[in-house]
Amino acid sequence: MRVVLAEDHFLLRDGLARLLTAFGHEVAAAVDNGPELLAALMDLRPDVAIVDVRLPPGFSDEGLRAAVEARGRVPGLPVLLLSQYVEPLYAHELLATGSEGVGYVLKDRVSNGAQFIGTIERVARGGTAMDPEVISQLLVRKARDTAMAALTGREREVLECLAQGRSNAGIAEALFISEKAVAKHIGNIFPKLGLPPSDTDNRRVLAVLAYLNH
């Protein structure tokens, strides 16, 4: 994969580049500010971009703006946002550019290298990766919605995992239940949310995200 990296913190940028190289990916460009990022995304059209939300020159949300702008010009350009904080509003704005090939995770997740690379690869393939913290914050809001209220506690946990883009096997592993049970829960969740059941992982995630983004 060809990756564009935008991170103003030298140590983290260097570390990420090393990590990517170690897993056999190519770092096409590593930039440290918003305008350069946008230029790099437009020129290089990478397979995936890893972008820190807070970048120079303004140190506010330049990374997000550049990512949103780039996805506006190149629909579906895979972008994984990294941040010290997860901000539901930013997740909302990112998802507004389409829910394929986007991710928004805490920088903490970088510490688990293999898992982080998995996340990047999922986004590059057009999948979705939302930090569990974003999901849980957004789920709080939905808790009152009648449709959500109909879900059992376990079903909500499953939905949360679904929103993170996990496979049935991944959910089973995360929740310490059998894959069969997961499939049963998913079968229950979709009708409750008024969503037609579907086979592919990606469409399930899209449905969940569409619902969260509603």
Place this chain on the structure above:
Amino acid sequence: MPTTTDPQPQPQPQPRPPGPKKPHPTRSPAHPGAFTRSLLLWGLSLRALWVSLWTTHAHLFFMSGLRAKLLPRAVKSVRKLADRQRQLAEEWSGRDFPAPYPELPSADQGAALRAQLASREGQVWRDWRWANLHPYVGGLIAFAPLALVLSGVWGLLTAVFGVRLSQEWDSIWYLFVPVQNWPTAALAGVLGALQFPLAFRWAAPRAVSLHERYLRAMLAPSEDELRAEMAEMAHRIDHLTTTRTAAVDTQMAEIRRIERDLHDGAQARLVAMGMTLDAAEHLLESNPEAVRALLAEARENSTKALQELRDLVRGIHPPVLADRGLADAVRSLALISPLRTEVRADLPARPEPPVESAAYFAVSELMTNAAKHSGAGRARIDISHEPARPDYEPDIDTGTDRGTGTDTATRTGPTPGTLRIKVTDDGRGGADATRGTGLRGIEQRLATFDGVLTVSSPLGGPTTVTLEVPCALSSPKTTSC
């Protein structure tokens, strides 16, 4: 014109202690320089005529929206003239001449200037009233001694030429004397001559002192006004003292909370991490399995420490507020609120950061309250900023019940504008600002900025809480609202 009536150089006014309001007893009524002074005052009244014509024009243009730039200069010229008059009056009477001016707005603050002019009280208004009246009243008073002198001169001229003139013009009168022959001409001369001492000794000092009294009546604030101003200031000081104490207490409580959170949270976790890593180091050789568990524990602790630091920062100053400003920060609150919340924001620019922060946390607390206690399913937040208006009144009712709102701040005169946030939910109502500690806390924190909280919460709902904070918008707009 003989102005050399003062036999000696004019004595400089003695510095006197400010005190008695009645005319100073040691002042001689027949001040030798009085006539010169009356002449000076008359000259100034002529200038006032010019200024008054000019300002009236400027005012008309200003009110019709044209040439607004003329007005500040007109205001300044009035003030300059009034200052000169007050300075003379102070110098000559040895008594203070108070002139409590509000701060003069800069040239580009047309609205604030308009507000000052539109008010029917205050020094600016007194100045204008005075400037328009002064050419006539002040001019008349100041002209009286000169009129007597001119009349005296005419009397002397009549004495010399009167007889001949009366033959040419049939008859002439001087005062009540028909001048026909030399005795009547002489009488006119005597009457005329008598007017000189009358003018210098009697009329001039009286005209000067009358002029001063008239100036004070027109320009100085009345006793009542001064008293009212003092009372208002005292009230304001009370209010500031109270809110400052509350602000300091709140700040201290915040600092203590942060200290405690750090001490019990991230700090404790880092200590635990250090110990875990230490233990892992010792077990590295003997028990690799245990080391693996210890490392997992250390990572868990680091994750939790980061989580706690994030929560702490969010509680101090949420990143989204710093990055995007109040409107988007409130939108973010709405996104994670259990209530279905609609946010409408109309802010052309950002308020001052402290106001922004106070408003954000107030809304955050209101949303939490609504979600916890109201039983509501939906909420609406309206954010707007109202620019300063000249006829500002602290009435903030917008048509709903006033409820139990308590106005803690007294605001008089124009404000720099008002940030207004309305939080409405469709819950069961019955919220009471006097009972809930949450609402009281918000009220106290807003009071630091002279903000006001109004609650309308009839039983059965809906509950509307309105926050109003006087503030100007300054920072440039960074995002679309």
